[in-house]
Structures are given as C-alpha cells and as structure tokens.
Amino acid sequence: DAGVIQSPRHEVTEMGQEVTLRCKPISGHDYLFWYRQTMMRGLELLIYFNNNVPIDDSGMPEDRFSAKMPNASFSTLKIQPSEPRDSAVYFCASTSRQGATSNYGYTFGSGTRLTVV
Amino acid sequence: AQSVSQHNHHVILSEAASLELGCNYSYGGTVNLFWYVQYPGQHLQLLLKYFSGDPLVKGIKGFEAEFIKSKFSFNLRKPSVQWSDTAEYFCAVASGGSYIPTFGRGTSLIVHP
Numbered sequence: 001d002a003g004v005i006q007s008p009r010h011e012v013t014e015m016g017q018e019v020t021l022r023c024k025p026i027s028g029h030d031y032l033f034w035y036r037q038t039m040m041r042g043l044e045l046l047i048y049f050n051n052n053v054p055i056d057d058s059g060m061p062e063d064r065f066s067a068k069m070p071n072a073s074f075s076t077l078k079i080q081p082s083e084p085r086d087s088a089v090y091f092c093a094s095t096s097r098q099g100a101t102s103n104y105g106y107t108f109g110s111g112t113r114l115t116v117v
Numbered sequence: 118a119q120s121v122s123q124h125n126h127h128v129i130l131s132e133a134a135s136l137e138l139g140c141n142y143s144y145g146g147t148v149n150l151f152w153y154v155q156y157p158g159q160h161l162q163l164l165l166k167y168f169s170g171d172p173l174v175k176g177i178k179g180f181e182a183e184f185i186k187s188k189f190s191f192n193l194r195k196p197s198v199q200w201s202d203t204a205e206y207f208c209a210v211a212s213g214g215s216y217i218p219t220f221g222r223g224t225s226l227i228v229h230p
Binding site for chain 2: 004033035041042043044045048056091093105106108109110111
C-alpha cells in the first residue's frame with residue numbers, strides 16, 4: 001500500500017486565491033482526518049470523517065475553510081479566500097476502527113506545506 | 118474537553134544521554150495514550166501506544182513510556198539516545214472509546230553526535 005497520499009506537497013499562493021488540498025486515504029480505512037501544524041499552535045485537528053460523513057468540524061477555523069469527502073478514496077480541504085495566516089503544513093491521516101487499536105495507529109500523509117503570500 | 122501538555126518544548130542532548138519527555142493530560146476518565154515521532158521533513162509515525170494492561174509500554178527504536186494514572190502522565194523515555202533520534206515528538210490522548218486523539222504541542226529533540 002502506498003500509504004496516505006497528499007497533493008500537492010508544496011503550494012505557494014497569493015492572498016485571496018482559492019487553495020485546494022487533496023488526500024487519498026489508505027484503502028479500507030473508514031476514518032479520515034485533516035490536521036494543521038504550525039509553530040504557534042502545534043498540531044490541530046480541523047475535521048474528521050467516518051464513512052465519508054463529516055463527524056466533527058469544530059476545529060475548522062473559519063467559514064473560509066471547507067472539507068469534503070465525496071467517496072471513500074478521496075477528500076479535499078479548500079480555503080477560499082486564502083490569507084497569510086493560513087500558512088502551515090496540512091496533514092491528512094486515516095485509520096480504521098480496528099487500526100486505531102492496532103500497532104499501526106493513525107497513518108499520516110506527508111503533508112502539504114502551504115504558503116500564502 | 119481533554120488537553121495535553123508537553124512541558125519541554127526544546128530538548129538538546131548529546132549522544133548516549135538518557136531521555137525523558139514529559140506528557141500530562143487533563144481528563145478524568147479512561148484514556149488511550151500515544152506517542153508519535155516526526156523526523157525532519159517527514160510525517161508523523163506511531164512510536165508506541167497504551168490502551169490497557171501493563172502501564173509500562175515498549176515501543177519501537179528502544180523507546181518506552183509509563184502510564185501513571187494518579188499523575189495523569191505518560192512520559193516517554195529512552196536510556197541512550199542516538200543522533201538519528203533527532204525529531205519532533207508528540208504526545209496524544211484519546212478519551213474513552215473515541216480513539217480520536219488530541220495532540221500536545223510537541224517537543225523538539227536535537228541530539229548532538
């Protein structure tokens with residue numbers, strides 16, 4: 001298995017532009033998480049899905065942020081319009097209920113480093 | 118809501134030194150505890166976890182952690198660190214049967230050769 005795949009790896013965009021981050025979870029995993037990592041705030045959970053349904057989006061900072069999971073193999077995190085304070089590394093992670101209690105825990109993607117100038 | 122505190126933000130050690138990274142959480146019920154490691158430029162990987170049983174948990178690469186319920190702590194230890202242990206270490210706590218962890222701010226460990 002190729003693991004959790006995120007794209008792009010790096011994104012540089014101008015303030016006000018729309019940004020779309022993509023994630024392909026591990027096949028068979030029914031939980032998908034979006035995290036944001038910054039120096040100031042550490043690792044924050046933005047939203048998570050179970051069986052493609054958003055369960056908790058209380059971590060989404062503003063209405064500018066939205067996430068979708070149209071099917072079991074794909075999720076997007078969109079920021080519109082983007083602002084410089086959105087600059088961070090965004091991680092996607094997936095697991096299964098069984099996996100969460102196994103030795104594998106959560107599998108994280110390599111992240112997308114977003115820079116908004 | 119639970120919270121996780123990692124008191125050491127930056128730790129600098131020489132090779133062969135012993136390591137202990139502190140992690141405390143605030144939640145009175147049953148917890149599931151994790152330590153993750155993030156090597157430079159890489160994603161988070163699971164080091165070890167505790168769900169039940171022996172409170173002393175052995176993980177990969179010689180790491181271990183001890184769950185002390187009375188102290189709400191889950192400190193990470195390694196008797197002799199190596200240069201390759203240079204990384205960011207995250208403690209995470211999930212309450213009850215949720216399995217959805219809250220992460221601490223992380224501790225940056227630098228090991229000098």
